Amino acid sequence: MKSIDQIELNKKKYIIFDMDGTLIDSVGVWNRTDQILIKRYAGINVDLEKIQFDRDLFLHKIQTGDTYLEYSKYLINKYNFAKVDKQKLTKIRSNIANEILENEIDFKPNVVELILKLKSLGFILILATMTTQVQLDIYSKTNKKMLEQMDIKKIFDLILTIDNVENKKPHPEIYNKIVQYYNATPSEFLIFEDSYTGVLASKNAGIECVNVYDQYADIDRYKIEAITDYSIKTYKEFLMLI
Numbered sequence: 165m166k167s168i169d170q171i172e173l174n175k176k177k178y179i180i181f182d183m184d185g186t187l188i189d190s191v192g193v194w195n196r197t198d199q200i201l202i203k204r205y206a207g208i209n210v211d212l213e214k215i216q217f218d219r220d221l222f223l224h225k226i227q228t229g230d231t232y233l234e235y236s237k238y239l240i241n242k243y244n245f246a247k248v249d250k251q252k253l254t255k256i257r258s259n260i261a262n263e264i265l266e267n268e269i270d271f272k273p274n275v276v277e278l279i280l281k282l283k284s285l286g287f288i289l290i291l292a293t294m295t296t297q298v299q300l301d302i303y304s305k306t307n308k309k310m311l312e313q314m315d316i317k318k319i320f321d322l323i324l325t326i327d328n329v330e331n332k333k334p335h336p337e338i339y340n341k342i343v344q345y346y347n348a349t350p351s352e353f354l355i356f357e358d359s360y361t362g363v364l365a366s367k368n369a370g371i372e373c374v375n376v377y378d379q380y381a382d383i384d385r386y387k388i389e390a391i392t393d394y395s396i397k398t399y400k401e402f403l404m405l406i
Contacts, residue, residue: 165389165392165393165394165395166393166394167394168374168394168395168396168401168402168405169405170394171354171372171374171394171405173354173405173406175351175352176287176352176353176354177287177288177348177352177353178287178288178289178290178342178346178348178352178353178354179282179287179288179289179290179353179354179355179356180290180291180292180339180342180353180354180355180356180371181279181289181290181291181292181320181355181356182292182293182294182355182356182357182358182359182362183291183293183294183295183300183303184293184294184295184358185358185359185376185378185380185381186272186356186357186358186362186376186378187271187272187275187291188269188270188271188272188303188310189269189270189272189378190265190269191216191378191380192212192380193261193264193265193268193269194219194261195212195215195216195219195380196212196264197257197260197261197264198210198215198219198239198257199212199215200260201239201245201253201256201257201260202215202239202243205240205243205245205246205247205248205253206243206244206245208243216380216383217383218242219235220383220384222235222238223235223361224361231326231332232254232257232258232296233250233251233254234250236250236251236253236254236257237250239253240253258298261299262298262299262302265299265302265303265307266302266306266307267307269303269307269309269310270309270310271310271313271314272376272398272399273398273399273400274398274399274400274403275399276313276314277399277403278399278402278403279314279319280314280319281403281406282406283319285406288321288322288346289319289320289321290320290321290322290323290324290342291316291320291322291323291324292324292338292339292342292355293323293324293325293326294325294326294332294333294338295325295326296325296326296327297325297327300316300323300325303316304316304317322342322345324338324341324342328341329341332361333359333361333362333364333365334360334361334362334364334365334368335365335368336365336366336368336369336370338365339353339355339365339366339368339369339371340369343369343371350369350370350371351372353371353372354371354372354373354374355371355372355373355374356373356374356376357373357374357375357376357392358375358376358377358378358380358381359378359381359384359388360381360384360387360388363375363388363391363392364391367391372393372394373392373393373394374392374393374394374395374396374402375388375389375392375394375395375396376396376399377395377396377397377398
């Protein structure tokens with residue numbers, strides 16, 4: 165891993181950001197949502213860290229198909245949920261999470277300032293996220309705290325979600341599509357990612373990556389640091405470079 169001040173920004177034209185865990189603190193929302201569901205349908209309290217650990221293990225194994233449906237099926241089987249199928253549970257899970265996402269989620273400190281600065285310097289900004297279009301609409305249309313600071317759809321020149329690809333990260337499909345879209349080379353891009361799967365996707369695409377610290381990725385911290393090009397604790401560190 166190289167020092168953050170070794171980034172050659174003058175050789176970059178395109179800056180890509182992941183969404184959940186990178187631009188916003190949203191991963192914990194799913195822990196809270198699953199905790200509510202487990203309590204409701206199984207009658208037990210499960211620690212948030214345990215929920216996070218188990219979900220990470222499950223998601224690492226699922227690279228294709230409907231991740232949300234398969235995870236609901238996993239919850240039903242693991243905790244012996246009664247009187248609910250995976251389709252219904254997926255909808256209930258989404259409703260609970262969306263309410264939290266709409267009313268509580270905010271951008272990470274200094275990231276809006278960084279994005280606006282990069283935009284003013286002429287960089288092409290791209291959002292590449294494994295979230296759904298439905299959730300992205302919450303961030304860009306109904307979350308008032310976020311809307312007051314930045315209009316995602318106006319700031320980013322290109323937005324791709326999980327709905328635009330067949331393969332999830334760490335498969336490089338989403339990044340390969342972006343490179344092809346701009347008819348560019350991987351060396352012209354820089355990616356900001358929080359998770360191991362995200363960092364690995366960038367490596368698989370041959371694009372330099374800045375790992376942004378997120379507490380929910382600590383389970384993979386050593387693996388992240390072994391492959392990422394750069395690492396920052398906060399966006400303020402990167403702002404000081406430009």
